[in-house]
Amino acid sequence: MKFNDKQVQIIEEAEKLFAQKGFKGTSVREIAQNAGINLAMISYYFGSKDKLLEAIFVYRGHNTKISLEEILKNGKMSPAEKIDVLIEKYVQKIFSQKPFYKIMSKEMLTNNTENTEKLILEIKTQNLELIAKIISEGQKSGEFSTDVDLPLIMATLSGAANNFIATQKYYRKLSGLESMKEKEFENLLLNKLTKNLKRIFKTLLSNDN
Amino acid sequence: MKFNDKQVQIIEEAEKLFAQKGFKGTSVREIAQNAGINLAMISYYFGSKDKLLEAIFVYRGHNTKISLEEILKNGKMSPAEKIDVLIEKYVQKIFSQKPFYKIMSKEMLTNNTENTEKLILEIKTQNLELIAKIISEGQKSGEFSTDVDLPLIMATLSGAANNFIATQKYYRKLSGLESMKEKEFENLLLNKLTKNLKRIFKTLLSNDN
Amino acid sequence: MKFNDKQVQIIEEAEKLFAQKGFKGTSVREIAQNAGINLAMISYYFGSKDKLLEAIFVYRGHNTKISLEEILKNGKMSPAEKIDVLIEKYVQKIFSQKPFYKIMSKEMLTNNTENTEKLILEIKTQNLELIAKIISEGQKSGEFSTDVDLPLIMATLSGAANNFIATQKYYRKLSGLESMKEKEFENLLLNKLTKNLKRIFKTLLSNDN
Amino acid sequence: MKFNDKQVQIIEEAEKLFAQKGFKGTSVREIAQNAGINLAMISYYFGSKDKLLEAIFVYRGHNTKISLEEILKNGKMSPAEKIDVLIEKYVQKIFSQKPFYKIMSKEMLTNNTENTEKLILEIKTQNLELIAKIISEGQKSGEFSTDVDLPLIMATLSGAANNFIATQKYYRKLSGLESMKEKEFENLLLNKLTKNLKRIFKTLLSNDN
DNA sequence: GATGAATGAGTTTTCATTCAT
DNA sequence: TATGAATGAAAACTCATTCAT
Numbered sequence: 001m002k003f004n005d006k007q008v009q010i011i012e013e014a015e016k017l018f019a020q021k022g023f024k025g026t027s028v029r030e031i032a033q034n035a036g037i038n039l040a041m042i043s044y045y046f047g048s049k050d051k052l053l054e055a056i057f058v059y060r061g062h063n064t065k066i067s068l069e070e071i072l073k074n075g076k077m078s079p080a081e082k083i084d085v086l087i088e089k090y091v092q093k094i095f096s097q098k099p100f101y102k103i104m105s106k107e108m109l110t111n112n113t114e115n116t117e118k119l120i121l122e123i124k125t126q127n128l129e130l131i132a133k134i135i136s137e138g139q140k141s142g143e144f145s146t147d148v149d150l151p152l153i154m155a156t157l158s159g160a161a162n163n164f165i166a167t168q169k170y171y172r173k174l175s176g177l178e179s180m181k182e183k184e185f186e187n188l189l190l191n192k193l194t195k196n197l198k199r200i201f202k203t204l205l206s207n208d209n
Numbered sequence: 210m211k212f213n214d215k216q217v218q219i220i221e222e223a224e225k226l227f228a229q230k231g232f233k234g235t236s237v238r239e240i241a242q243n244a245g246i247n248l249a250m251i252s253y254y255f256g257s258k259d260k261l262l263e264a265i266f267v268y269r270g271h272n273t274k275i276s277l278e279e280i281l282k283n284g285k286m287s288p289a290e291k292i293d294v295l296i297e298k299y300v301q302k303i304f305s306q307k308p309f310y311k312i313m314s315k316e317m318l319t320n321n322t323e324n325t326e327k328l329i330l331e332i333k334t335q336n337l338e339l340i341a342k343i344i345s346e347g348q349k350s351g352e353f354s355t356d357v358d359l360p361l362i363m364a365t366l367s368g369a370a371n372n373f374i375a376t377q378k379y380y381r382k383l384s385g386l387e388s389m390k391e392k393e394f395e396n397l398l399l400n401k402l403t404k405n406l407k408r409i410f411k412t413l414l415s416n417d418n
Numbered sequence: 419m420k421f422n423d424k425q426v427q428i429i430e431e432a433e434k435l436f437a438q439k440g441f442k443g444t445s446v447r448e449i450a451q452n453a454g455i456n457l458a459m460i461s462y463y464f465g466s467k468d469k470l471l472e473a474i475f476v477y478r479g480h481n482t483k484i485s486l487e488e489i490l491k492n493g494k495m496s497p498a499e500k501i502d503v504l505i506e507k508y509v510q511k512i513f514s515q516k517p518f519y520k521i522m523s524k525e526m527l528t529n530n531t532e533n534t535e536k537l538i539l540e541i542k543t544q545n546l547e548l549i550a551k552i553i554s555e556g557q558k559s560g561e562f563s564t565d566v567d568l569p570l571i572m573a574t575l576s577g578a579a580n581n582f583i584a585t586q587k588y589y590r591k592l593s594g595l596e597s598m599k600e601k602e603f604e605n606l607l608l609n610k611l612t613k614n615l616k617r618i619f620k621t622l623l624s625n626d627n
Numbered sequence: 628m629k630f631n632d633k634q635v636q637i638i639e640e641a642e643k644l645f646a647q648k649g650f651k652g653t654s655v656r657e658i659a660q661n662a663g664i665n666l667a668m669i670s671y672y673f674g675s676k677d678k679l680l681e682a683i684f685v686y687r688g689h690n691t692k693i694s695l696e697e698i699l700k701n702g703k704m705s706p707a708e709k710i711d712v713l714i715e716k717y718v719q720k721i722f723s724q725k726p727f728y729k730i731m732s733k734e735m736l737t738n739n740t741e742n743t744e745k746l747i748l749e750i751k752t753q754n755l756e757l758i759a760k761i762i763s764e765g766q767k768s769g770e771f772s773t774d775v776d777l778p779l780i781m782a783t784l785s786g787a788a789n790n791f792i793a794t795q796k797y798y799r800k801l802s803g804l805e806s807m808k809e810k811e812f813e814n815l816l817l818n819k820l821t822k823n824l825k826r827i828f829k830t831l832l833s834n835d836n
Numbered sequence: 837g838a839t840g841a842a843t844g845a846g847t848t849t850t851c852a853t854t855c856a857t
Numbered sequence: 858t859a860t861g862a863a864t865g866a867a868a869a870c871t872c873a874t875t876c877a878t
Contacts, residue, residue, distance in 0.1 A: 020319075020320055021319065021320060022231070022233060022315075022318075022319050024231060024233030024234050025233050025319065027871075027872065027873080028872080028873060028874085029871090029872080029873085037838095038838060038839050038840080039839085039840090039873095039874095040838075040839060040840085040874085040875080040876090041837090041838070041839085042873090042874095043873080043874060043875075044837080044838080048873075048874080049872095049873065049874090102318050105314075105318055105375070106231075106315060106318050106319075108375045108376055108379065109231075109311050109314055109315050109375045110229075110230065110231050110234065110315075111229055111230060120379065121379055121382060121383075124376075124379055124383060125383065128383055149384075149401060149405075150383075151380050151383040151384045152380075152401055152402075152405055154383070155369065155372050155373055155376060155380060156365075156369045156372075156405065156409070158372060158376075159368040159369040159370070159371065159372025159373065159376075160364065160365045160368040160369055160372075161368070162368065162372065163364050163365075163367060163368025163369075163371065163372070164364055164368065166314070166317045166318045167317050167333075167364060167367075167368075170317065170329065170330055170333055171360050171361075171364060173330060174330075174333060174334065174337055174360045174363070175358075175360045192358065192361055193361075196358075196361055196365065196413075199412060199413070200365070200409050200412065200413070202412075203408060203409065203411075203412040204405070204408070204409070215862090236846080236847065236848085237847085237848065237849090238846095238847085238848090246863090247863060247864055247865080248848095248849095248864090248865085249849085249850080249851090249863075249864065249865080250862085250863070250864085251848095251849095252848085252849060252850075253862075253863075253864095254862095256849095257848080257849075258848065258849090438737075438738055439737065439738060440649070440651060440733075440736075440737050442649060442651030442652050443651050443737065445850075445851065445852080446851080446852060446853085447850090447851080447852085455859095456859060456860050456861080457852095457853095457860085457861090458853085458854080458855090458859075458860060458861085459858090459859070459860085460852090460853095461852080461853060461854075462858080462859080466852075466853080467852065467853090520736050523732075523736055523793070524649075524733060524736050524737075526793050526794055526797070527649075527729050527732055527733050527793045528647075528648065528649050528652065528733075529647055529648060538797065539797055539800060539801075542794075542797055542801060543801065546801055567802075567819060567823075568801075569798050569801045569802045570798075570819055570820075570823055572801070573787065573790050573791055573794060573798060574783075574787045574790075574823065574827070576790060576794075577786040577787040577788070577789065577790025577791065577794075578782065578783045578786040578787055578790075579786070580786065580790065581782050581783075581785060581786025581787075581789065581790070582782055582786065584732070584735045584736045585735055585751075585782060585785075585786075588735065588747065588748055588751055589778050589779075589782060591748060592748075592751060592752065592755055592778045592781070593776075593778045610776065610779055611779075614776075614779055614783065614831075617830060617831070618783070618827050618830065618831070620830075621826060621827065621829075621830040622823070622826065622827070633841090654867080654868065654869080655868085655869065655870085656867090656868080656869090664842090665842060665843055665844080666843090666844085666869095666870095667842075667843065667844080667870085667871080667872090668841085668842070668843085669869095669870095670869085670870060670871075671841075671842075672841095675869080675870075676869065676870090838878100839877100839878085840876105840877100840878095841875100841876085841877090841878105842874105842875080842876075842877100843873105843874085843875080843876095844872100844873105844874100845871105845872085845873095846870100846871080846872070846873100847869100847870080847871065847872080848868100848869095848870090848871100849867100849868080849869090849870105850866105850867085850868070850869100851865100851866085851867075851868080852864105852865105852866095852867105853863100853864085853865095853866105854862100854863080854864080855861105855862085855863075855864095856860100856861100856862085856863100857859100857860085857861095857862105
C-alpha cells in the first residue's frame with residue numbers, strides 16, 4: 001500500500017499529534033489545520049479517523065520491517081555480535097521514531113480495533129522471528145543457552161526501551177539532569193539504554209543460569 | 210486524604226474503565242451508569258473528570274507507599290534477599306493493580322496535567338528511594354557494585370513489568386499459550402516475570418561488570 | 419414583611435452578587451458560600467431564587483419609601499427648594515444603594531416575573547406621587563409651569579441618575595479621570611450629577627417654555 | 628469585518644432574544660431554533676456564545692458610526708441646529724434599534740468581558756467625539772457656554788433615552804396610556820423624548836448658567 | 837480532487853431544587 | 858432549624874462525518 005504526498009503529510013502530522021495528545025485527545029480538525037489541508041480531506045483519503053490510525057501503522061510498520069531485515073543479511077558476524085547490532089539498531093529506531101512508538105505503546109494498553117491489534121501483532125511477530133533466527137544460530141553454535149523464553153526476552157527488550165521514551169522526562173528529574181541540553185541528554189539516554197540492554201541480553205542468553 | 214464509600218465506589222469503577230478504554234475514551238456518563246450513581250455526583254464529589262483521575266492516583270498512590278514500606282522494616286534479610294522480596298512484592302502489586310498501572314503507563318505517555326505529572330513523579334520517587342536504601346546497604350557491605358545507575362535500573366524494572374501487563378494478550382499469542390486458562394496463564398506470567406527480573410537485577414547489581 | 423438576621427444576611431449578599439454578575443449570572447451556591455450559610459437554607463427561607471430576588475425588592479423598596487417620605491413633611495421650604503432637596507436625597511440614595519439600583523435597572527430591561535414588575539411599578543409610583551405633590555404645590559403658587567409631563571420628568575431624572583451609576587467606569591475613562599481616587603471620584607460624580615439634575619429640573623418646570 | 632447572510636440571520640435573532648431575556652437567560656439552543664439553523668452552526672460561525680455577543684456589537688457598532696457621521700457633513704446648519712438634528716437622529720436610532728440598546732444597557736451594568744467593554748467604550752467615544760465637534764463649533768461662535776462637561780451631557784442624553792426604551796411599559800402605565808395603540812404610543816414617546824432632550828441640551832449648553 | 841458548510845450525536849459541567857436525617 | 862447528599866434537567870460546546878458544489 002502506497003501513500004501519496006498529501007497522505008504522507010497527513011499521516012506524519014497525525015502521528016505527531018497522536019503521540020503528544022493521544023488518539024482521542026486529538027481532533028481531526030486539529031490534524032487538518034496543522035497539516036494545512038482541508039478537514040474533509042481526511043475522510044476523503046482515509047475514510048475515517050480510525051482508518052487514519054491504521055494507516056500510520058501500515059506506514060511505519062512497513063518501514064520497520066525493511067530496516068530490521070537488513071541486519072540479518074550480514075553473515076560475517078557472530079550471533080552475539082548480531083544481537084549487539086540488533087539492540088543498537090532497535091534502540092536507534094525507537095529513538096528516531098519516538099512518536100510512532102508512543103502511539104503503539106498507548107494502543108497496546110487499550111482495547112482498540114481488531115485491525116490495529118492485528119497490525120501490532122504483525123510488527124511484534126516480525127521482530128520476534130528476527131531475533132529467533134539469531135538466537136537459534138547461537139544455540140546451534142553453543143554460544144547461547146537452549147533454555148530461552150523468547151517472548152519474555154522480547155517483552156523485556158521492548159518494555160525497557162519503550163519505558164525509556166515514555167518516562168524520559170521523569171528519568172531526567174530523577175537523575176538530576178534537568179539542566180543538560182536536550183540533544184546531549186538524548187544521546188546519553190540512547191547510549192545508556194543500549195549498553196544496559198546488551199548486558200541484560202548477555203545474561204539472559206548465557207549458559208550459566 | 211480520605212475517600213468515603215461512595216467516592217471509593219466511583220474511583221474503582223472509573224479506574225476499571227479508564228484502564229480499559231482510556232481516559233478520553235471513557236465518558237463520565239459511563240462511569241456513573243456502571244457505578245450506579247447519578248451523573249452529577251461525580252462533579253459533586255470530585256469537581257471534574259480530571260480531578261477524578263487525580264483522585265485515582267491519590268487513592269492508589271497512598272496504598273502503594275504503605276505496602277512497600279513494610280519490606281524495609283525486616284532487618285534480618287541480606288540486601289540481595291531484600292531485592293528479591295522487593296521484586297516479588299512489586300510484581301505482585303502490579304499484577305493485583307493492573308488497571309491502575311495501565312492508567313499510569315498511559316498517563317506517562319501523554320502530555321497530561323501538572324497534577325498527575327506530580328503525582329506520578331511522587332510515586333516513582335518513593336519507589337526509587339526505597340530501592341536506593343537497599344542498594345546502598347549492599348554497596349556498603351560490598352555485595353553490590355558501586356557503579357549503579359539507579360534510575361536506569363528502575364526504568365528497566367518498571368518498563369519490563371508494565372510492558373508485561375500491557376502486552377499480555379500479545380505475549381499469549383506469541384508464546385502459543387492461547388488455550389491455557391486465564392488464572393493459570395496469569396500465574397505463569399507472574400512467576401516468569403519475577404524470576405526474570407531477579408536475574409536481571411543480579412546482573413545489573415553485580416561487581417563483575 | 420419582616421426578615422430575620424439570617425434572611426437579611428442572605429439578601430444583602432445576594433444583592434451584592436446580583437448587582438455584580440446579574441441574576442442569572444449568580445448561582446445560589448455562590449450566594450450560600452459568600453453568605454456563609456448552607457445552600458438549602460435559601461430554598462428554606464425564600465422558597466426559590468426568584469423569590470429571593472423579590473425579597474430584595476421588598477427589603478429595599480420598603481426602605482426607599484420611608485426615607486423619601488420624610489422630605490415632604492418639612493413644610494417650611496418652597497416647592498423649588500423641595501425639588502432641590504428631593505434631587506439631593508434621591509441622588510444620595512442611589513449612590514448609597516448602588517447595588518440595588520443596578521439590579522432594578524437590569525430587571526426593568528428584562529421580561530421578568532409579574533411580581534418583580536409589580537414591585538418596581540410600586541416603587542416608581544411612590545416616587546412619582548411624591549414629586550407630583552411638590553410640583554402640584556409649585557403649580558398652585560405659580561412657580562412651576564402647568565404644562566409638565568410628570569412621568570417624562572421622572573424618566574429623565576431616574577434615567578440620568580441610573581445611567582451614571584451604570585456607566586461610572588466609562589465616564590471615568592471618557593473624562594480622563596482614571597488616576598483619581600475612588601472616593602474622590604465618587605464625590606465628584608455625586609455633586610456634578612446633583613447640580614446637573616437641579617438645573618435640568620429648573621428648566622423643565624419653568625414657565626418660559 | 629463582514630458577516631454573511633447566515634451570520635446576520637443568527638446575529639439578528641440573538642439580538643432579539645438577548646434583549647428580551649438577557650444574555651444568560653437566552654440559550655444558544657433557543658437562538659438556533661428561532662433562527663432555524665443547526666445548533667452547532669453558532670459555534671461554527673462565531674466560536675462561542677460570548678463571541679456571538681461581541682459580533683452583535685461589531686455589527687451594530689459599525690452601523691452606528693456610519694449613520695451618525697453623515698450628520699456632520701452638512702455644513703449649512705448652525706451648531707444649535709446641528710445639535711437638534713443630532714438629538715433627532717440619536718433618538719430615532721435608539722428607537723429603531725431598541726434591542727441592541729437594551730443589550731448594551733445591560734452589558735454596561737454587568738462586569739462583562741474585556742472585549743465587550745472595549746466595544747462599548749468605542750461606541751461611546753465615537754458619539755462623544757461627534758458631539759464634541761459640534762459643541763466646539765458653537766463655543767467658537769459664542770453660541771454655547773465654554774463651561775460644558777461633555778461626558779456629563781452625554782450621560783444625561785443616553786441615560787434619559789435608554790431609560791425610556793427600558794421603562795416604556797412602566798411609562799405607559801404611569802401615564803395612563805394603556806389603551807393607546809402601540810405604534811401611536813411609540814410615536815408619542817419619540818416626539819416627547821426628542822422635544823424634551825432638545826430643551827435640556829439648550830439649557831445645558833446656554834451661556835446663562 | 838477539493839472545499840466550505842452543515843449536522844446530529846456526543847461531550848463535560850453547572851444549575852436550582854429536594855430529600856432524608 | 859439545619860445540613861450534606863442527591864437529582865434531573867439543562868447548559869455550552871466539540872466532535873467526526875457528510876453533503877452539495
